[in-house]
Amino acid sequence: MLYTDTITAIATPVGEGGVGIIRLSGTEALPILRRIFRPRRGSDRYRPQLLRYGQVVAADGSVEDEALAVYFRAPHSYTREDVVEVHCHGGALPLRRTLELALEHGARLAEPGEFTMRAFVHGRIDLAQAEATLDLIQAKTRTGLELALQQLGGRLSQEIRSLRQALLRPLAYLTAMIDFPEDHLPDEEVLQPLRSAYALAEQLLQHADQGIIYRYGARAVLLGRPNAGKSSLLNALLRVERAIVTPIAGTTRDTLEETANLGGVPVVLIDTAGITESSDPVERIGVERSRRALATADLALLVLDSSAPLTEEDRLIAALTHATPTIVIFNKSDLPRQLNAASMLAGHPMLRAEVTTAATTGQGLPELGTTVAQVLLGPVALPGTTLVTNPRHRDALARAVDGVHTAIKGLEQGLPWDLAAIDVTDAVQALGEITGETVSEDLLAEIFSRFCIGK
Ligand SMILES: Nc1nc2c(ncn2[C@@H]2O[C@H](COP(=O)(O)OP(=O)(O)OP(=O)(O)O)[C@@H](O)[C@H]2O)c(=O)[nH]1
Ligand SMILES: [Mg+2]
Incomplete structure (x- = not known):
């Protein structure tokens, strides 16, 4: 299929930056550039792939921005069509003005992904490679990035x-x-x-499921009774003080989500309100949300306070996780051990691993991260496997x-x-x-x- 129209769009993210780029693709890309851009020196002949310095100008000759422009001659371009980029100042207004000028001179606003779609339709990349460009843009971990690069490379x-x-x-x-x-x-x-x-x-x-987890991540919910250290673990895994931590039981009242990179897997960690039989209406709603968070999670992180004996609440919460793959975390290992949970855990049908941590000292946290990744990924593919x-x-x-x-x-x-x-x-x-x-x-x-x- 051959496209007859020339498309344009702002190629850089919304917001302020040093540079913002307007891109055009199609047979009219270069003629439109000639009408909206005036090189500082020399003629308006463009050597492909060479940046020119000049001004963005409106039809009445008024200067809209100082910019750089570059021309990629078909088929040596992203879309295999003639492509032009105008590198403006990275503010909303100069970009909008330049875009408007391109539109006034006959370009059409591109649909989402339309540049990449043209690259696909013209056979420069296949569909899996086109999708890899999106994966690359959205990669959240180094592993995700490497996988996207491999796929983009055509592996x-x-x-x-x-x-x-x-x-x-x-x-x-x-x-x-x-x-x-x-x-x-x-x-x-x-x-x-x-x-x-x-x-x-x-x-x-x-x-494939492993690859998909690397790409899209997974959800893990921290569950446990009040004061077990859920919020402290969340903060420690994120390496920021995201959730409020206090010695008062019932500190966390609402669920809170944040993404952490655990062993190359983007994991959405969900901190929850400690589950308890409470009569306080706010707490009860919080507890209800904790239960709901569990329903949407791929993994339960059952947090136990290893410095205290097992309680009825612990049993109740453990029972809630019976239908979800679960990692038990024995937290507060810096304090003398009082907990014996062996018999309770023996009856857990989905128990995948046990990890000992002290959120306050950082002990056991790297192991927790790798264990979460291992449990989510399952048996890891041999290196070199696509x-x-x-x-x-x-x-x-x-x-x-x-x-x-x-x-x-x-x-x-x-x-x-x-x-x-x-x-x-x-x-x-x-x-x-x-x-x-x-x-x-x-x-x-x-x-x-x-x-x-x-x-
Ligand atoms: N000694 C010690 N104290 C800890 C550890 N982890 C958490 N704490 C303390 O335990 C208290 C409760 O920690 P939080 O992280 O708020 O516990 P939580 O499970 O989120 O509690 P709720 O939000 O009330 O459900 C705080 O005073 C923490 O500093 C640990 O590993 N060792
Ligand atoms: Mg908390």
């Missing part, structure tokens, strides 16, 4: 494409055999490549795995070949959705609508 795309390729050969064979049904049964020539493609796809799928980090990719991959599996089973049981051909075709189709070879307009629109304007 996942490469694997998916070779998987798809590996399926095309047996598919061709199956299709050919439909026309010659008197020929022999499908032999290893079909089954073998299907089996090895299946194994590869299965392996990618196996670690990680799927996108739920859309995981679901498509799961359909592909399913299709190939059904085909193999069917062939092994001697079912008609055309059935297997249909299953393998579905698998090929599903893989193509990841890289964008086979994808509907609606899906594309939905994917790119999640981008910011100007990307």
Whole structure:
């Protein structure tokens, strides 16, 4: 598809900064630049990729800003179209004025993600790579960033494409055999490549949840009776005094959320009001919110005060976490130990790990961080394994795995070949959705609508 219109948008975030960038893409990008920008010296011929210094000017000749401008000639640009960037002063007004001038001269305001969509449509990047640009922008940890960079570099795309390729050969064979049904049964020539493609796809799928956790993070809720040290742990993990901590039981009244980087996983930590049988209406609402926070969490962090004996409240709270993967935290380990929770914890069906901490001294906190990450990630993939980090990719991959599996089973049981051909075709189709070879307009629109304007 060839776009006939030229799009423009502010490419930098809202707010004040040293520089703000207006971007244009399309056949009119350069002519529009000539009308809104006057180079300080020399003619208005632009050498590609060379910054020019000058002024942004309105139609009546009035100067709107001092700026730099650069031209990228198609196809050597982000979108593979002619692209122009005007680097203005990074304030709302100069940027808005320059944008308005571009619009007055015939550009159209870009939709969210439209620049990247054009890069995809023009074949500069595939769909998985386009999505990786969004992951890169939104990465919250170093690991998330590295994974996004890998995907942007085409690593996942490469694997998916070779998987798809590996399926095309047996598919061709199956299709050919439909026309010659008197020929022999499908032999290893079909089954073998299907089996090895299946194994590869299965392996990618196996670690997809891990990749998705690296990308999107998880929610962990701190639960425990008043004064156990939940807010102190939250602050210590965040390394900022985010929540109020006092020796008074019932300090935290409302839930509070903050994201921490634990072992490369962005974890939303939810501090809650200590759960207790209270008659105070504010406290009761707080306790109700704590229960609700648990319902939305991937992980419960059950905080026990190890310097005090177990109480009925502790048992009650522990019972609440029975349906959620749980890490028990024995806090206040700097004080003499009084707690014996062994029998209570023995009955916990979802207990994943136990960690000993002292929030006030910092003891045990690095272990707590890595334990949370380990429990969330499960068995870690071998270094060098490609990680799927996108739920859309995981679901498509799961359909592909399913299709190939059904085909193999069917062939092994001697079912008609055309059935297997249909299953393998579905698998090929599903893989193509990841890289964008086979994808509907609606899906594309939905994917790119999640981008910011100007990307
Ligand atoms: N000695 C010691 N004191 C701690 C530790 N962790 C927390 N405390 C103290 O325990 C008291 C209660 O801590 P908070 O973090 O407010 O406890 P909480 O669980 O959030 O309590 P509520 O908000 O009332 O539910 C404070 O005085 C903390 O300084 C610890 O590891 N060792
Ligand atoms: Mg608290």
